[in-house]
Amino acid sequence: MSTTTLRIEYDDTSVRRFLWASIIFGIVGMLVGLLAASQLAWWQANLGVKYLTFSRIRPLHTNAVIFAFVGNMMFAGIYYSTQRLLKARMASDLLSRIHFWGWQLIIVAAAITLPLGITTSKEYAELEWPIDIAIAVVWVVFAVNFFWTLARRNEKHLYVAIWFYISTIITVAILHIVNSLALPLNATKSYSVYAGVQDALVQWWYGHNAVAFFLTTPILGIMYYFLPKAAERPVYSYRLSVVHFWALVFIYIWAGPHHLLNTALPEWAQSLGMVFSVMLWAPSWGGMLNGLLTLRGAWQKLREDPVLKFFAAGVTFYGMATFEGPLLSIKSVSALAHYTDWIIGHVHSGALGWNGFMAAGMFYWLVPRLYGTKLHSTKAADAHFWLATLGIVLYIVAMWVSSAQQGMMLRATNPDGTLVYPSWVETVIAIRPMYMLRALGGSMYLAGFVMMTWNLAKTARAGKPVTVTTEVAVEEPGAPEPGIGAVLAGRPLWFALVGIAAVAGLGVARPMRAVVIIGFVALLGELAWILAIRDKEAGKPSWFGIIERRPLSFTVLTLVAILIGGMAELLPTLLVQQAVPAHGDDAQKPYTALELQGRDLYVREGCYVCHSQMVRSLTADTARFGEYSKPEEFIYDHPFQWGSKRTGPDLHRLGGRYPSLWHYAHLMDPRSTSPGSNMPSYKWLESGRIDAKLARPKLALMQKLGVPYTNAEVDAAEASQKAQADAVVTDLAQQGVPVAWNSEVVALISYLQRLGRDVGIKPLGAAVPVAAATTAQPGVP
């Protein structure tokens, strides 16, 4: 076999671009986060500007840190490590440039549209359909560039980091496309093709796996490349990294429903989500320990090397977050923690600790190498580390305390079963100091990040961008590689598939059959082991050795691994016919044209960011908010509005509880009806006007989505809209509040008055006069 030597020049310009974009957008995203956090403690911090209001900028904060900060960081890490691991320059400089500039344009589009209230309201997928299409196109460009590079590689073996990148690319594409399916009304508005429970399940299948495959798997790939480089020793156990990869990819995709525990989601889906979330503990900790043990014998380096400090702490935060996640996925823990600040603390221990620290470690390692110089100040990097660590600790401890305090207050009952704290506002006032502490912790983290930016900028200015070349000895093709048949005939594949099928049988097996199944699986494992040893002794290549050199087969198997969980959870719920009467007295009534307009305003203002529309089947919820929510109540909700955090109370049974005047007063000045509330004023709703002409096309579009409007109702949409608005206007005018019929506040009030009234459930309290409502009432926002 002859060899030729190739000289390869890596494309590190793209790496530098993504790196600086990540740092700049990291500062922007965290600044927006700090502004949002400040508004929870001091509601005036929006300065009365609607574009700066919490409910609009919170999605901007999450999108900025996830897709702009971590996204660009991930691309920098992937572009750098992929070229070196594959011994090949990225296949196309043009595609790399399109990828970079396309991604930045998407981020700018998000920064413009989200404060304007142009949103789908689906968390971490708020961007409207034209931007969604742009995301899909740019992601495909990235994928083509990556897989093209794979095809042109000069290294036979695929290192485990590449596996994590492959799983990221294909899974994010599937998640994004499936969750974003929507019918557009116009350039800035669309409605999800899913409704209610189905929409919730698809959304959280996406939402959780955005965490899994955007914030975790690519960063794990980066960990497996950069941590051994920084520690100057190979990963502790490469075999464990193999198990880590397959177990994580297979199990993660099932865990989404843990975001919907105790809700109207079918019980079986909740149980699946909970069980798989608990199982995630094992592969996550396997990866975490593999990362930490890579530092074996090098712990003393942590004293001097800020890169290793950040990596070690980042991996430790990964371990902590992946311990906390399964814990929160247990239904009884979720009953207390869900909708409270514990989830926010959990997310930030992952985002600030895992993503942020891995990013910092990678930046400190990369910038000196990309500019051919030394780090400007190790002391400043150390100071950054300690400032950021203290900031995270303050942040998450504040959120733990806030959650425990509010959660316990919300569920506290008197001996006679009544609520000890019937007013929601009481609990908000109690946790306000924790909101202040959280803002302080976030400020410290941001200050550390700014120090890093200064340090890296000084480093870059001290050096010059360098070009890196390498020489690779390429073997001429010898004996043909094993074909696809060898992959498909691989025993591990079939053992795994049969094992999974057998374990799935546990779900329908009675105890004795379950014992038999477990025995069968154990025997299967034993047999697999014996055959593997026999093959090794016979000198046969391992299946792993075959598969890891075949990117296409590898990609297909990864796809199968993620599709099994996705389809098992989504398909039954998507295909099931709604057992809900469409006609007669029990039928769900579609929203009227005005209510639909009001619902769109509810989405625009981001009310779901602070208010849920899901009364869980828990005493603490039903005693406070009323009858628990039923799946059939949401069948016309495109998109669903269950929310994920209650800064204010649940609104699902709000309809009819208060007069329209109360809602008007509350929206104009929340403290006039709820003293102590941290909700901002939405005064602009009074002067804003609905586009009355959109009523008809909105109903027509809903008709296409399966909402049973008659043609006559669609044709009369504008007239019926005006008639319903006039009734609200007359009611308000009689109490001294003149408003225009097409004022946005009228539409929103109409929607709020409709909430939760479709199943013949009487509101918890009778309509309360506005004066009386200023005193504490159950569930007062």
Add this chain to the structure above:
Amino acid sequence: MYAHFYAHMRWTSLPVFALLLFLGTFLAVIVRVVLSSRRQEIDVAARLVFDDRETTHAAGSPRS
């Protein structure tokens, strides 16, 4: 109280079986990781990270 509560639930033994299966798999993975079969093949893959032989020069400058 708990025994009484669970007495009428037919499926309570299944989670125990599932847990046993999970622990069994967990232990099998640990043993598999620790055992050193095909170590040479694995070591080659683990060392890919260090297979560099890179040279650097300022961007735009002539290459040596």
